[in-house]
Structures are given as C-alpha cells and as structure tokens.
Amino acid sequence: MVFRTLHDLDSTAGTVRLVEAGPAHAAHRAGTDIVLVPQPSTDPNDPLRLPQWHKNLSFSILCSYVFLVNFATGGLSPAFYDMSIEFDKSVAEMSGLLTYCVLALGLGNFLWVPCAEYFGKRPVFVVSSAIFFAFLCWSATAKSFETLLTSRVILSIAGGSTEALGAAIVNDLFYLHERGAKMGMYMVGLTLGNSVGPLIGGFVAETIGWRWFLWLSTILSGITFAAVVLFVPETRFKRKYDDGIIPTNGREVESKSPALEIEQTSADGNSLVPARKTYWQQLSLWSGIPEDVSFFAILLQPFPLLFYPAVFWAVLGYAMSLVIVIAINSLYSFVYQAPPYNFNAGISGLINAAGIVGNLFGAFVSGYLLDRFCEWMARRNNGIFVPESRLPLLVIPGVLVPVGTLMFGFAAQKQMNWAVGYVGYGLVAVGLAATANIAMVYVMDSYYPVAAEALLLINGFKNVVAFGFTYGVVPWVESSGYATAFGTLAGVYIFIMFLAIPLYYYGAHIRNHTSSKWKLVTL
Template identity: 80%
Template sequence: MVFRTLHDLDSTAGTVRLVEAGSAHAVHMTGTDIILVPQPSTDPNDPLRLPQWRKNLTFSILCSFVFLVNFATGGLAPAFFDLSIEFDKSTADTAGLLTYCVLGIGLGNFLWVPCAVYFGKRPVFVVSSGIFFAFSCWSAAADRYETLLVARVILSVAGGSTEALGAAIVNDLYYLHERGAKMGVYMIALTTGNAVGPLICGFIATAIGWRWFLWISTILSGITFVAVVLLVPETRFERKYDDGIFRADGHDGKFKSAALEVEQVSETSNVLLPVRKSYWQQLSLWSGIPADTSFVAIFLRPFLLLVYPAVFWGVLSYAMSLVIVIGVNDLYSFVYQAPPFNFTAGISGLINVAGIIGNLFGAFVSGYLLDRFSERRARHNNGIFVPESRLPLVVIPGVLVPVGTLMFGFAAQRQMHWAVGYVGYGLVSVGVAATGNIAMIYVMDSYYPVAAEALLLVNGFKNVVAFGFVNGIVPWVGASGYEEAFGTLAGLYVFIVGLAIPLYYYGDRIRNHTSSHWKLINSSL
C-alpha cells in the first residue's frame, strides 16, 4: 500500500484566498468580492452547481434526520426515574438506555463513513434511515428492559450516519464562506434534538406514559425515511481540489472561470460535456465504487488521520463538551424528581428549555458569527483565509461551560434552588453546540480533501470517549459527590479547550508541515 502526503492532493493545506485581491478570472459569489472555495467544476452534476433550493431541501432533510436521531435517543431521559421503577433496574442500568446509545452513534460512524466513500452517500442514508425506522418500531413495542436496550442501541448505530456524513454533505453542497452558517444550522438540529426530546417526553410520560413518546418518534422516523428515499440525491463527487488560484503561499495563479472554460471547451474541441442527470437518475442507489482500492483499505485509512493536531484537538474538545451535557442529562431526573424537589417528569424536563437557549446561542456563535469573523480576518490578511482564524471564538464556550458545569454540580450537591441547576445546564449547552461546531469546521477547513474521514474520527471517537466518561459518572457521583465530579469535568474542559491557544499561534506552521511531510494518505484517495 502506497501512502502520500496531503499536499499531493491539495497544496493549499487549507490556506486559501477568500476575498478578491487581483484574481480577475475566479468564480465569485454573485455581487460580492468573495471567491468561491472550492471553485465549481464544469460538470453540471457537480453538487456545488445544484440549484440553491435543491441544496437547501437536501440539507433540511438531513438536519431533520439528525434532529430525530437525538430526539429519540436522548429524549427518554426524563422517564428514567419511572423506567427504573417499572423494570426494577438500578440508576446505572437505566442510564444505559442513553449512554449505550451514545456509544452506538459513535460506532455507527466507523461503519457508515467507509460505506459512503465506497458505495456513495445516498445508499447509506436510505439504508440507515430505513433501519432507524424499523428499530424505532421495535423499541416502542418493547416489553422488557433488555429488548428496549437492544432496539435503542441498533437504531443508534443506524442514526450514527447523520453525524460525520451530515457534516461532510455540508462540504459537498456549500462553499467555504457558507460552512459556518450551515454547520450552525446543522448543530442546532443535532443539539436541540437532545433538548426538545426530553422536554416533550417529560410531559408525555407524565400524561400517557413513556411508550407513547417512542411511538411519536417512530412516526416521525417513517416520514423521514420516505423523504430521504424520494428527495435526497447522491452528493459524492470526484473533485480537483488544487486549483491554481488558491495556493498556500497566497499568490494568485492562473485560473479560468467555470463559465469561460465551458465556452472554450465547446468551441475548440469535440469533447462531449457531461449531461445533467434526470431527477430519477439522481435518486439512483448506485453511483459506482472506487476501482483502485478495497473496502477494507477505505475502512482502515481514516485512523492514521488522528495524529493530525487539528483532528486530535477536535476529538477531545467535542468529546469533553458532550461528556458534560450527557452527564447532566443522565442525572437531572434523579436530582429533581427525588426529595426535596419531587418534580414530575414534565417539570424536571423543563431544564431543557435552558438547554435549547444555550444550544441556539452556541450555534449562532459557531455559525453565522464565525463566518463573519473569519471573513473579517481574511480581509485584514490581504484576502487570505487560514483555518486558525476560526479558533478565537472558542473563548466564549471556554468561559461559559465551566461556569455552568460548576453551577449544576454545586446546585445538585447542596440542593440549591432549582434555577441554579437549570441555568447551569443552559450554559453547559453552549459548549456542545459552539465547541463541537468550531472543532468540526476547523477540521474541514484544514483537511478538505479528506473531510469525511477526518470527521469520522471527530464524531466517532468523541462519542466513544464520552461513553467512557459518562458510563462511569453515576458511580463517580455516588462515591465522590456532584461537586467533585463536575468540578473535575470543568477543569478538564478548560485544559482541553485551552489547547486551541497554541493551535492558534502555531497551527499554520504545524498544518503546513504535516501536510507536506507526513505520508498518511492512502494513494487511492
């Protein structure tokens, strides 16, 4: 097996010209001086050339899917207290209905991403959404704890397709200057699913029983499956990443605009240009497989990417954010539905209102605000964009999350007013949206040609790491108390997110060195 450097695929190493500075022939965002990165190809089937409404429809359906996955898996949390009584299970066993789902979603990434690279993204989403629907039915009909657990784990593995591949499709459909805003919307869907699900489940469980929440999830998953089958096209596309105009040294090369190139090809040669596929052709489940590699090679090749500093930091920072959020989700029903609060499942579930507010704010910071901030930095840098320009905004969750973590821990330990814990959860929720999104966008910007594989590691390992922490948080709290456990989590979060500081100052040099000298990329990429 032959390995190459990332530089062989993309000499920019993520440093590109984003704002016009003398590149007269580049393709621009209409009516602006923003250069489209990557440049659209001449192929009418290039996903970047899809009509905007088709892009947004596809993206909306996938956001609905990722929302539903987290709605269904995380939504059952307010009913844990009732479930533990009904099935005669301990707190730790009942919490497994969430923590094993976290593991299942993470492990699902390691299955679905190689399948998407080998077979295409569309068949993966069709199959995974079908499995998710089938096992949603099974979980709703389950009459034993073990049956319910198995069904939820399998549907979580199926739902894992939405994480790395959902973010990768943003790469397929949108340009660099759009990634932050679109990923912000994607992160809203992901994180609010975790908040809206428990909020609704609490009242449903109180009124008519927890099982009806699962039937509602099943109905929604059936609708999503039909939408994926009928409306989501294949977005896999073999793209030339290294256009001459976008060189890592910031100097402009020669580049013909896509429109000019089409005109010249048609006038000077008899080469037939690709024909736009029909609607039904776009919905084909078969788009070919790579001829120069095996599925096993595709399955193995992402793991070497973990040594890239941006990917490693992305895994740890996103994982730590998720650990804290899931830790609160696992425990709040046992805090607020027990004496002295004695809240119902519905009232304790209202903690997720604060979570939704935190998610929305975090998504705004790491979405729209991040794009505008990066564009402004590029303008001050002679039009040159560097991925590290995304990192300064991580200071916002870097301050809010540890404060919220300490608030919840102290409130739970000392049985302080419920508002302290609820507000604390709102601040914690900023982190999983903001930190996670900034981490994923930084990885995509740094390693664009291998974004799907890199995001597999970020999303897959972050869930595995989170499972390891969260699976032990109930006995940890039982042995040490809420203050010590959540105080330790706050300290770990500050340390890991703080690693963005050396990345900000030295990441450009590290990224260029690793891209040029580290031979980690399978030659078939």
C-alpha cells in the same frame, strides 16, 4: 492502494484567498468580493452546481434526520426515574439506555463512512434511515428492559450515519464562506434533538406513557425516511481541490480553469462534459465504486488522521462538551424528581428549555457569527483565509461551559434553588453547539480532501470517550458527590480549551508539515 500526501491533492493546506478586491466575476459570490472556495467544476452534476433550493432542501432533510436521531435516543431521559421502578432497575442500569446509545452512535460512524466512500452517500442514508425507522418500531413495542436496550443500540448504530456524514455533506454542497453557517444549522439539529427530545419526552411520558414518545419518534422517522428517498441526491464527487485563486509560496496563481462555464472538448470536437442527470437518475442508489482502492483500505484510511494535532484536539473538545451534557441528562431526573424538589417528569424535563436557548446561542456563535468573523479576519490579512481564524471565538464557550458545569454540580450537591441548575445546563449547552462546530469546521478547513474521514474520527471517538466518562459518572457521583465530579469535568474542559492556544499560533506550520510530509491512503 495509493499512498499520497494531502499536498498532492490540495496544495493550499487550507490557506486560501477568500476575499479579493476588484470587480466580482464568476469565481465570486454574486455581488461580493468573496471568492468561491472550492471552485465548482464544469460538470453539470457537480453537487456545488445544484440549484440552491435543492441544496438547502437536501441539507435541511439531513439536519432533520440528525435532530430526530438525538430526539429519539435522548428523549427518554426524563422518564428514567419512573422506568427504573417499572423495570426494577438501578440508576446505573437505566442510564445505560442513554450511554450505550451514545457509544453506538459513535461506532456507527466507523461502518457508515467507509460504506459512503465506497458505495456513495445516498444509499447509506436511505438504508440507515430505513433501519432506524424499523428498530424504533421494535423499541416502542419492547416488553422487557433487555429488548428495549437492544433495539435502542441498533437504531443508534443506524443513526450514526448522520453524525460524520451529515457534517461531510456541508463540504459537498457548500463553499468555504458558507461552511460555518451551514455547520451551525447542522449543530442546531443535533443539539436541539438532545434538548427538545427530553423536553417533549418528559410531558409525553407523564401524560400518556413513555412508549408513546417512542411511537411519536417512529412516525417522524417514517416521514424522514420518505424525504431522504425522494429528495437527497448523491453528493460524492471527485474534485480537484485546489482549483481557483490560491496563495502559493506567498504568490498568487490563477486557477487552471477559472472560467467556470467553458465547455471542455476532445480532440475530435465532442464534448467531454457529461449530460445533466434527470431527477429520476439522481434517485439511483448506485453511483459506482472506486476501481483502484479496496473497501479494506477505505476502512483503514481514517485512523492515521488521529495523530494530526487539529483532529486530536477536535476529538477531545467535542467529547468533553458532550460528556458534560450527557452527564447532566443522565442525572437530572434523579436530582429533581427526588426530595426536596419532587418534580414530576414533565417539570424536570423543563431543564431542556434552558438547553434549547444555549444550543441556539452556541450555534449562532459558531455559525453565522463565525463566518462573518473569518471574513473580517481575512480582510485584515490581505484577503487570505487561514483555518486558525476559526479558533478565537472558542473564548465564549471556554468561559460559559465551566461556569455552567459548576453551577449544576454545586446546585445538585447543596440542593440549591432549581433555577441554578437549570441556568447552569443552559450555559453548558452553549458549549456542545459552539465547541463542536468550531472544532469540526476548523478540521474541515485544514484537511478538506479527507474531511469525511477526519469527521469520522471526531464523531466516532468523541462518542467512545463520552461513553467512558458517562458510564462511570453515576458511581463517581455516588462516591464523590456532585460538586467534586462536576468540578473535575469543568477543569478538564478548561484544560482542553487551553490546548487551542498553541494551535492558533502554530497551526499553520503544523498543517503545512502534516500535509506535505505525512502520507495517507487516498482515493
């Protein structure tokens, strides 16, 4: 077990040169002044050196996997009203089919991330997608509520591998200047699953029954499993994180190995660079295990990161965004399928059409637009990128989410026109994509060497927090009313967004202190 500071692994603490004037060379994005951060190594098996089509294909498959996990777990919500009659269960009991899945998705991170660090990411994705497929089959054939709930909890634990690890793959395959856009794609998969699932699930449940929605999910999961087996390579790679052109104490230093194509040789003239793996070698489920770190140490490694202000804030921001979305998903069928609306499952599920629009807009803001904004900020800062430049765009979800939360709460309480609640949900959906993506990319930029561990905490604990809130949201609404409950949720979200202001102004000092003074178990 080795205790080191993050500064020992990456002396930049997230502050790097992103834009460099002058002619572009191998260390730059082709034809631009954007510096490649991190610099790819000379190893031909470095994931950063994979062909772009292979990177995009692998990442797209994992985005499809995270989409399907949320599609399958959240897609039954429009049918809860009819299912409560079929199984003779209360509103609170039926909401457990969603809230317990949320908890299981979060807890699954605490299993899969350490396994990925120890055994590799590829075997984790293959095994978890196989379990997910098997228990979806069981879920579709469940004869009792208890069997259905159990199978959904287990498939959610399996699907938890997509949350932190799916995002961590961005660090493995892509550069800093691509990070926001790729994470935006990841959030599109995650958030659209939460919106498209209920949208389709409502109409499927209404026309041919809720079990057929689960069979549809099973078929799609089988296709995804095959794609993971055939096209997702191992991306675990031991990297020197601060290779490249970086600012150090206000001065620029050149990379120790800026010429990317120079082949390293030993004293006897033999090449030290390994041979490129064949396609079939890339499909191996075994890539070795760490020799000097135990699995138990890897299990404990992430938890001290929760005390890092950026990580703690990201947990709160992502969790609160998810809480509001899940609260609405748990309740809207009981609002719109009851008097005075009397919608059927398919029509009530159309609220998710607004959610899809909100998800896509939020992903655009926190993806492509965020990357371009950070490049602009870096140029204004003499080419230097700081992770805090990700935070100003939080003003967009910071305004839209509270407005949408209040709209849904008051529309349900006062039985306003259905469009008020639907539009409110669309505004809330902006926050799930934008807040979560900005929070995770900010943490990835700040603590790159332990990004997977930080994402484990963010994705694990935000689901635990979300479960705590949403588990009690039904009795809370029943006792206090929709307006009070959702007004409180809006207030908590606003408070968390205000906490980003001190991070913006003092984040660099905090990053440098935590990276240079606080020691962690490192691989």
